[in-house]
Structure formats: structure tokens, C-alpha cells
Amino acid sequence: MSIIQIETLSIAILVAITCSLPGTFLVLRQMSMMADAISHTILLGIILGFFIVHDVNHPLLIIGAALIGVVTVFITELLNKIDLIKEDASIGLTFPFLFSIAIVLISYYARNAHIGVHAVLLGEIVFAPFNRLMINGIDFGPKALYIMGTILIINLVYIIVFYKELKIVTFDKGLAAVLGISPVIIHYSFMSIVSITCVGAFDTVGSILVIALIIGPPATAYLLTNNLKVMIGLSALFGSISATVGYAIALWLDSSIAGCIAAVIGFVFIVTFILAPKKGLLSTQLQRHSKKLEFSRLALLIHIINHGDSKEEKEECSLNSIHNHLHWNKSFLERIIDSAKRDNYIFVDKDILKITEKGKSYAVNYHQNILDRISVDN
Amino acid sequence: MLSLYELFANDYTLRVVALGSAILSIISGALGTYAVLRKQSLLGDAVSHAAFPGICLVFLLTGLKNTESFLFGAFISGWIAAILIRTCVNNTPIKLDSALGIILSSFFGVGLIIITYIQKIPNSNQAGLDKFIFGQASTLLIEDIKIMTLLGAAAVFIVIVFWKEFKLFCFDKEFGNTMGFPIKVLDILLTTTIVIAIIIGLQTVGVILMSVMLVAPATAARQWTDKLWLMMIIASVFGAISGVSGTIISSLAKNIPTGPMIVIIISMITFISIIFAPKNGLLWKNIRRPLKTDSNIRLKGGS
Numbered sequence: 001m002s003i004i005q006i007e008t009l010s011i012a013i014l015v016a017i018t019c020s021l022p023g024t025f026l027v028l029r030q031m032s033m034m035a036d037a038i039s040h041t042i043l044l045g046i047i048l049g050f051f052i053v054h055d056v057n058h059p060l061l062i063i064g065a066a067l068i069g070v071v072t073v074f075i076t077e078l079l080n081k082i083d084l085i086k087e088d089a090s091i092g093l094t095f096p097f098l099f100s101i102a103i104v105l106i107s108y109y110a111r112n113a114h115i116g117v118h119a120v121l122l123g124e125i126v127f128a129p130f131n132r133l134m135i136n137g138i139d140f141g142p143k144a145l146y147i148m149g150t151i152l153i154i155n156l157v158y159i160i161v162f163y164k165e166l167k168i169v170t171f172d173k174g175l176a177a178v179l180g181i182s183p184v185i186i187h188y189s190f191m192s193i194v195s196i197t198c199v200g201a202f203d204t205v206g207s208i209l210v211i212a213l214i215i216g217p218p219a220t221a222y223l224l225t226n227n228l229k230v231m232i233g234l235s236a237l238f239g240s241i242s243a244t245v246g247y248a249i250a251l252w253l254d255s256s257i258a259g260c261i262a263a264v265i266g267f268v269f270i271v272t273f274i275l276a277p278k279k280g281l282l283s284t285q286l287q288r289h290s291k292k293l294e295f296s297r298l299a300l301l302i303h304i305i306n307h308g309d310s311k312e313e314k315e316e317c318s319l320n321s322i323h324n325h326l327h328w329n330k331s332f333l334e335r336i337i338d339s340a341k342r343d344n345y346i347f348v349d350k351d352i353l354k355i356t357e358k359g360k361s362y363a364v365n366y367h368q369n370i371l372d373r374i375s376v377d378n
Numbered sequence: 379m380l381s382l383y384e385l386f387a388n389d390y391t392l393r394v395v396a397l398g399s400a401i402l403s404i405i406s407g408a409l410g411t412y413a414v415l416r417k418q419s420l421l422g423d424a425v426s427h428a429a430f431p432g433i434c435l436v437f438l439l440t441g442l443k444n445t446e447s448f449l450f451g452a453f454i455s456g457w458i459a460a461i462l463i464r465t466c467v468n469n470t471p472i473k474l475d476s477a478l479g480i481i482l483s484s485f486f487g488v489g490l491i492i493i494t495y496i497q498k499i500p501n502s503n504q505a506g507l508d509k510f511i512f513g514q515a516s517t518l519l520i521e522d523i524k525i526m527t528l529l530g531a532a533a534v535f536i537v538i539v540f541w542k543e544f545k546l547f548c549f550d551k552e553f554g555n556t557m558g559f560p561i562k563v564l565d566i567l568l569t570t571t572i573v574i575a576i577i578i579g580l581q582t583v584g585v586i587l588m589s590v591m592l593v594a595p596a597t598a599a600r601q602w603t604d605k606l607w608l609m610m611i612i613a614s615v616f617g618a619i620s621g622v623s624g625t626i627i628s629s630l631a632k633n634i635p636t637g638p639m640i641v642i643i644i645s646m647i648t649f650i651s652i653i654f655a656p657k658n659g660l661l662w663k664n665i666r667r668p669l670k671t672d673s674n675i676r677l678k679g680g681s
Contacts, residue, residue, distance in 0.1 A: 107638075218476075276470075281469050
């Protein structure tokens, strides 16, 4: 690996870790798409900043971008307060509007200004190492490393200082209000952190990768843990691994780095989504399946208890007609009967299903447990 | 008004583009109504980004550059994305917003990989793929409009045929389920029609702005009425107005792209509706609210 490649990789990993910190809270607060919104609208901030200073590299552009990010949050909140507009609609209204203004302004006034919409949106991290920090002619390495390093420190300090407040506001707004923590202050300060992160990362890696890095690793981590601190750690880990693997693939294919990292993040998410031990697709399907069998078996037992030893037993509990009363199809019924027989809960006597003592006590206990649980809950 | 007429009469391209924008806006207005009511406003954003790799892949495999094949590729990958999002939300604790964000960015990432690969193939004329990212209404041809109309008519037809079912599904899913309606099938069918509406608009307004064409007309219409059918019609009318006027404005002024102009106009219509609509508008609510509290106080004082 050349020096430039090592620098590019370290920038990518740094961006990944920086994004995963606010990303965790965004995902938990169900506001992931705000990252999408902000990473688009900051284009308007850059354009407006450009009109003031007429210099593409001026720091004011970055400040303008971060401010527009907060303005986006503010407008979204404003629309949210209106009864008939749901949160998703207010995001969907705000950012394309601001983004369109930016594009119209670019195409009308700034045709020759080298602010290519392409470059800004799809931003290539390839160029990041060539923008170097020079002081008195000495090369201190790529600027992006210093910018993202600073933002990482800001994020870390913010999250460590306000960890308790963020946690309470994220999980229990009511409690937060009772404890005197202002959700508004936490919300806006946190969204400013998100906005700064988006702007810094967007400048380096482009908006698509920003969205992928902010949302992907935390959502993957969310599938694996219920512990907030573990989730933050896991998402930083997933982010860095995806960045490394994505970068390696991009070098191998000689392809878009942002594209490869985003694709790897998506791949890691989908694999975790299918295989995650407790919350994954496979395990939830298995759980649902076994719950369904368990419940159906219980329903069969209770049906037999209700109708056993009565006049209508012959009709209600006969092997030939019971499916009409339970409204099950025959193959499902057979599976349930076989499974109940195997556990010695029922037996067949002249084509009529009878319940055993074991089955009776199982059903009654199960029923009692449910009743107990309900009374505890109340 | 005469000059406007002359403008249309003399400019064939303008007529075609205006017609295309109008059709796209009408259809996305109608289908957007369901997206907004189901709180899936941002589905448009995700699906339109997710359509990108499909467009690139079809071009890579076939080398064709006609609208049918692009729309086909867009539909397939957009539909896969929508189904993935649905599976994700229904089966795991992952919320809709996260699912949308991940699918959006990773599909688009795959698209970027394919397009960089295409750009490296010598002699492959990849110009034209870009128009789907940012939208270039001026490249609309009359053939494109025929395809858009056909697809849009199919989507609207499905909505009309399944009117009762979709309505029930949107407003009271549990009740529909107990009534024995196949909720899963209806969900997939409705999502599919929304995906069709989204891909129709890609060529005109592009990936990023397509989402607002679903959200804005429906949100604006919601302020004016509480009836589903009326909301759909108003949304389509608002869509058509913004489509046509956006096209005209961008053709009158130099260097103003059509897609973003349409979006700005429909957003303006929405903001105006939010403020001024009778009954639900902010203005009327604020005028009425003090009156209400006044009478409350009077009642309390009197008793």
C-alpha cells in the first residue's frame, strides 16, 4: 500500500467512526432520514456561502452548510407541529424544496463556478488526501484527517457530557420532562452535532456515503444488542470494518470507493438482518412458527376439554369432523394432532379425540399462567 | 395570455415536456395520496435511489438506451428495494426510517460501482444514464410520454379496481384483516403501484426530487379535504398545475432546470395550502382558537 492509500483508508475509517456516534442516537430516535435530508440541503448552504465570499475553499461555506442543516431541522419541526402532516411527510417536503432552490441557483448563477452538483453529491474520497494541510511550507498530512478528527472529538465530548440526558430523551421523553431536561435543547444541540458531522463527512466522502455511514452501522448494531454503550461500540466497529473492506474491494475492482463502502454496509446489514440471533429474520420466523404450533396445540386441548364427555363430543371431537370446528385445514390439523400425541397429551379412541390427564394439567396450567400474568400486569 | 398560447403553439418540445410533466405529476399526486396516508412519504426517496443500479445494470447487460429498458431496470430494482424495506420493517425491530436509509444508500452505492465500470468500457456511450439521477425533462420524447401514460394508466386502473380494499387497508388494517382480506397481497400490490408512479417520474425530475412529487401534492390536498377520493383528485390537479407551470417557467428563463422548478412550485402550493386552506389551514385555526377559549372562559364564569 502506498502512503496515499493508507491516508485514504484512515480518512475513511475516521469518517466511519465519527458518523457512527450521532448515528446511533438518530437510529434509536427514529430520525435516520434527517441525515438524508441534511446531507442534501447543505448544498444550499454551500451555494449561499459561495455567493457571499466567491471562493469555493472559504471556511464560511462550511459554516453556512452547518447552519442550513439546523435550519432544515427547524423547518421540519415546524411542519411537524401541524396536525395533518406526519413526521415523514415534513422531512419529504423540506429537503427536496431546499435542494431544488440550490440546484436552480447553481444552474442560474454559478454555471462557471466549478461547483459541480455531481462532485458535491457523489463526492470522491479519492481526492481527499490531495487537499493537504500546509503550514509554513511543511506538509502536515491531509486536511480531511484534521477536520474529521476535530469533529470526532466534538462528537465524543458532546456524547460523554450529555450521555445521561441523551439517553433519557431518547428512551423516555416523559421522564425527561419530569426530571427537568429540556427535550428542545437536547434535540437542537444534538441535531447541530449531526449537522456538523454531515457537513464534515459530506465534504470528504459525498452525501451517499454519509447516509450509509450514519444509518447503516448503528442499525446493524441495533439488531445485535439492547445495550446502548455496546451499540455505540459495535456501530463504530462495523463502520470501520465496512470502510476497510469496501476500500479494499474498490481498489481491487478499481471502482468508486464511496459506492463500494456503501454497498458493503448494505451487505453487512442484510446478512445481520437475516441471521441475527434474537432479532433476525430467521429467528423471528422460527419463533413465530413455534409460537403458532404451541398456541394451536393449546387450542386443540381446550377444545377437547370443552366438548369432551358431552352430547356433542361425537361431532365436535371426531377425527373426521373436528377440522370444521377449529377452522384448520387437514394437513395442519394432522401435524398438531401428531405433535400432541407425541407428548401424550391426547389419544384416539374409536376415531374420537380424548385428552389425557397430562394434557389436561398442561392446558390448565398454561391457562392459569396467562391469567396470572394478566393480573400482575394490571 | 396570447403569448402563452403562441409559446405553446410554436414550440413542439415545450408541448411534449409540459405534457410529460403534467402526466407524471397527476399520477404521482394520485398515488402519493396513499404513500402519505400510510406514513410512507419517504418511500419515494428510497425507491428512486434504489432504481439507479437497475438502470445501470440493464444498460450494462443489453447496451440499449431506450426508455422501456431503463424503466424496466428501474422498476425491478426499485421493487426489490421496496419489498426488502417491507420485510425488514415487518419482521425485525428495525424501524422504517433506518430501513429506508440503508436500502437507499447501499443500492445507490451498487449503482455507483456499476456506473464506474461502464465508464471504463471503451466506446460505451454512457451519456444518458445521468439524466435519471438529476432528471432532464428536456430530453423527453413523445415515445417516452406514451410509455409513461401507459404505465400511469395501469397504476390508476389498479387503484380504481381495488379502491375499497386499498381504502380499508390504509385506514383500518386490523379490521381488514379480520374481514378476511389478504392484507399481505394488498400491501404488496399497493407498494407496486407506488413504485410504478415513482419510476415514471425519474426521467423528468430525477432521483432526488422524485420523493417530493409524491409527498407535496398529497400533503397540500390533505389540507383542503377529509375525503379520500377528493384528496386524490385535488392532489392530481395540484400536481398538474405545478408540472405545466414549472415547465413554462423553465423554458422562459435560461438555465433553469425543469425538475427543480416543478418542485419549487409544488412546494409553494403546499405551503400556501398549509397556511390558507379553510378549516385545516393555520390561519383559520389561529383565528378560531382564541374565540373558542373565550367562550370556554365565559361558560366557566357563568356556571
